[in-house]
Amino acid sequence: xxTLCFHSPSKPISYFPPKSKPSPPPLSTKPSFFFRCRASVQxxxxxxxxxxxxSVKTFAPATVANLGPGFDFLGCAVDGLGDHVTLRxxxxxxxxxxxxxxxxxxxxxxxxxPLRNCAGIAAIATMKMLGIRSVGLSxxxxxGLPLGSGLGSSAASAAAAxxxxxxxFGRKLGKEALVLAGLESEAKVSGYHADNIAPAIxxxxxxxxxxxxxxxxxxxxxxxxxxxxxxxxxEFEAPTKKMRAALPTEIPMVHHVWxxxxxxxxxxxxxxxxxxxxxxxxxxxxxxxxxxxxxxPGMEAVxxxxxxxxxxxxxxxxxxxTAVAVIDAAEKGEEIGERMVxxxxxxxxxxxxxxxxxxxxxxxxxVSSISR
Amino acid sequence: xxTLCFHSPSKPISYFPPKSKPSPPPLSTKPSFFFRCRASVQxxxxxxxxxxxxSVKTFAPATVANLGPGFDFLGCAVDGLGDHVTLRxxxxxxxxxxxxxxxxxxxxxxxxxPLRNCAGIAAIATMKMLGIRSVGLSxxxxxGLPLGSGLGSSAASAAAAxxxxxxxFGRKLGKEALVLAGLESEAKVSGYHADNIAPAIxxxxxxxxxxxxxxxxxxxxxxxxxxxxxxxxxEFEAPTKKMRAALPTEIPMVHHVWxxxxxxxxxxxxxxxxxxxxxxxxxxxxxxxxxxxxxxPGMEAVxxxxxxxxxxxxxxxxxxxTAVAVIDAAEKGEEIGERMVxxxxxxxxxxxxxxxxxxxxxxxxxVSSISR
Numbered sequence: 200x201x202t203l204c205f206h207s208p209s210k211p212i213s214y215f216p217p218k219s220k221p222s223p224p225p226l227s228t229k230p231s232f233f234f235r236c237r238a239s240v241q242x243x244x245x246x247x248x249x250x251x252x253x254s255v256k257t258f259a260p261a262t263v264a265n266l267g268p269g270f271d272f273l274g275c276a277v278d279g280l281g282d283h284v285t286l287r288x289x290x291x292x293x294x295x296x297x298x299x300x301x302x303x304x305x306x307x308x309x310x311x312x313p314l315r316n317c318a319g320i321a322a323i324a325t326m327k328m329l330g331i332r333s334v335g336l337s338x339x340x341x342x343g344l345p346l347g348s349g350l351g352s353s354a355a356s357a358a359a360a361x362x363x364x365x366x367x368f369g370r371k372l373g374k375e376a377l378v379l380a381g382l383e384s385e386a387k388v389s390g391y392h393a394d395n396i397a398p399a400i401x402x403x404x405x406x407x408x409x410x411x412x413x414x415x416x417x418x419x420x421x422x423x424x425x426x427x428x429x430x431x432x433x434e435f436e437a438p439t440k441k442m443r444a445a446l447p448t449e450i451p452m453v454h455h456v457w458x459x460x461x462x463x464x465x466x467x468x469x470x471x472x473x474x475x476x477x478x479x480x481x482x483x484x485x486x487x488x489x490x491x492x493x494x495x496p497g498m499e500a501v502x503x504x505x506x507x508x509x510x511x512x513x514x515x516x517x518x519x520x521t522a523v524a525v526i527d528a529a530e531k532g533e534e535i536g537e538r539m540v541x542x543x544x545x546x547x548x549x550x551x552x553x554x555x556x557x558x559x560x561x562x563x564x565x566v567s568s569i570s571r
Numbered sequence: 572x573x574t575l576c577f578h579s580p581s582k583p584i585s586y587f588p589p590k591s592k593p594s595p596p597p598l599s600t601k602p603s604f605f606f607r608c609r610a611s612v613q614x615x616x617x618x619x620x621x622x623x624x625x626s627v628k629t630f631a632p633a634t635v636a637n638l639g640p641g642f643d644f645l646g647c648a649v650d651g652l653g654d655h656v657t658l659r660x661x662x663x664x665x666x667x668x669x670x671x672x673x674x675x676x677x678x679x680x681x682x683x684x685p686l687r688n689c690a691g692i693a694a695i696a697t698m699k700m701l702g703i704r705s706v707g708l709s710x711x712x713x714x715g716l717p718l719g720s721g722l723g724s725s726a727a728s729a730a731a732a733x734x735x736x737x738x739x740f741g742r743k744l745g746k747e748a749l750v751l752a753g754l755e756s757e758a759k760v761s762g763y764h765a766d767n768i769a770p771a772i773x774x775x776x777x778x779x780x781x782x783x784x785x786x787x788x789x790x791x792x793x794x795x796x797x798x799x800x801x802x803x804x805x806e807f808e809a810p811t812k813k814m815r816a817a818l819p820t821e822i823p824m825v826h827h828v829w830x831x832x833x834x835x836x837x838x839x840x841x842x843x844x845x846x847x848x849x850x851x852x853x854x855x856x857x858x859x860x861x862x863x864x865x866x867x868p869g870m871e872a873v874x875x876x877x878x879x880x881x882x883x884x885x886x887x888x889x890x891x892x893t894a895v896a897v898i899d900a901a902e903k904g905e906e907i908g909e910r911m912v913x914x915x916x917x918x919x920x921x922x923x924x925x926x927x928x929x930x931x932x933x934x935x936x937x938v939s940s941i942s943r
Contacts, residue, residue, distance in 0.1 A: 272832035408836050416839060416848075449821040455830070455858065460644035462831045463838040464780050467788060470842045476788075486827065
């Protein structure tokens with residue numbers, strides 16, 4: 200699996216490419232990558248590519264990170280929920296730059312400064328990897344995901360943008376490189392974690408094996424099986440600082456052994472397509488969920504309701520407040536969702552909305568394109 | 572997967588079956604099982620079976636438990652090293668009892684009192700599960716494994732005995748039941764852990780998902796691939812109490828996340844038959860190995876030597892002192908073994924012996940039998 204290269208830890212990211220042409224690092228050089236280094240990405244192609252489309256539209260899915268015992272190293276993509284990016288070659292934009300023209304959808308509160316916008320940062324990083332100096336781009340972002348829901352909203356925007364830039368220039372970069380571009384964005388917006396951006400780009404389940412160097416392992420859920428999620432998002436702002444502060448810095452050895460064995464079972468369940476075992480493992484976290492669930496009003500009741508209604512397992516999606524339950528057939532989802540919505544109201548006095556979505560096995564992708 | 576039943580936590584194990592016939596619990600009853608309960612096993616068959624052989628010989632393999640980040644929940648079986656049991660229907664032994672006639676092989680220091688011998692305890696537990704009251708058995712144990720090597724010596728004896736009893740009476744019990752019988756023995760001899768006995772009986776890799784109830788998951792290494800281990804056992808008695816005392820009771824969250832992700836990668840590697848990833852994951856423990864390796868003179872040098880010589884990974888087998896390295900082809904093993912032996916001498920002033928063994932995918936089995 201490709202491992203890509205971050206250099207110059209002190210150099211900030213810039214969307215103004217250097218006027219003098221830097222020598223691109225030889226692709227065969229063994230790369231190094233520094234955890235939380237906030238490094239700028241390196242150009243990875245020797246010759247600046249030309250655009251093959253005048254316009255592309257991409258989609259990137261929502262993601263469920265953590266997955267109970269997979270805290271901080273496992274995530275998966277969810278189909279039918281996510282963000283769209285439309286990217287155009289735009290002669291009115293300065294060459295080598297990207298401009299954000301429009302932000303629509305579930306939120307319009309986002310900055311249209313590309314240096315302060317998830318999609319913008321990822322687009323710039325991808326342009327830099329491609330060495331784009333001669334073409335300017337304009338980008339429209341259509342948010343399908345609310346912010347702060349625990350469904351990887353920032354990662355979906357970054358993934359859709361990174362893939363759009365790569366597609367418009369003829370798909371010169373592999374998915375691992377696009378994850379690195381997306382990580383630039385995640386690092387600035389929500390912390391240096393790949394458990395949303397990697398599945399948003401790669402699809403399915405992705406295991407983050409290490410950050411130094413970044414080492415990702417795609418876990419393939421069998422093609423002939425389906426997996427569904429019931430996602431229930433309450434009207435509640437999960438207090439991010441509190442959610443992070445609630446994490447223990449030390450944990451008992453006995454809980455470590457337990458959670459590790461459940462993470463191991465979770466991976467076996469994914470690879471074997473065993474939704475029941477997957478749900479049971481996802482539902483068994485003794486380290487993170489017990490400290491975070493009490494901070495989301497009604498979450499414990501919601502989990503109980505999901506299990507009683509027949510879900511194989513239930514936990515917090517990401518840092519919350521969305522609750523995610525696992526099932527193996529879409530038709531079971533509606534009733535389970537209703538019970539979970541009732542429980543959020545009963546247990547936490549919170550309104551919430553439920554949706555039933557299947558595992559996205561593809562990841563961020565081209566939706567349409569207009570050739571030159 | 573079958574989950575079996577332990578009852579009567581206060582009742583000690585006995586090899587004298589009750590004279591009055593107890594009602595066997597219905598097999599459909601949902602079982603309960605209490606961690607470290609030292610309970611006696613229950614009869615699991617309704618009608619006492621008759622022996623189908625007058626004599627059987629069985630073999631059970633050595634096992635490597637822990638496997639780095641799989642501490643306390645993962646183990647695998649190793650072919651070509653292990654213990655043999657020969658079991659005979661013996662009219663001179665009181666009906667319902669077992670007598671140990673002979674102990675040969677690498678050690679003869681073991682007790683021949685069946686209540687104090689791994690093979691004896693497991694044989695009794697298996698007889699009890701089968702409800703044997705009318706036949707007496709005599710057992711010979713041939714040890715192929717040294718005691719205290721970290722290769723599951725007690726589990727191999729217990730597994731060979733449990734399988735022998737099951738075979739002589741027509742194989743009425745499944746492998747999970749035999750693991751429970753073997754656990755009776757492990758609980759008395761080396762602690763209530765299934766990570767040696769489960770792979771010794773089931774073969775391959777086994778994940779212990781829970782003890783309450785006992786829930787085992789066999790991880791199938793692909794049939795068309797092979798995996799080899801270089802096992803290097805030094806002449807050194809690993810101080811068991813020290814090895815256990817060296818374990819931290821609390822661990823940093825960051826190490827928990829790291830080790831969990833490596834355990835997850837290890838499981839993916841097993842299921843995909845990726846020896847390189849398996850070795851890397853097995854070699855990456857930041858929780859247990861760093862505290863135990865310094866207690867085995869030369870272990871750190873041995874690991875370094877194994878990796879430098881081309882092994883994919885190396886760690887401590889069980890609680891040591893054996894070092895285990897992972898490779899994908901037997902022919903690489905000899906040189907790696909030599910380097911590891913040199914390192915034990917150079918780094919720890921310890922003589923050691925190396926062997927190259929492949930993954931045992933079968934587990935404890937019948938070797939030969941004499942029909943009635």
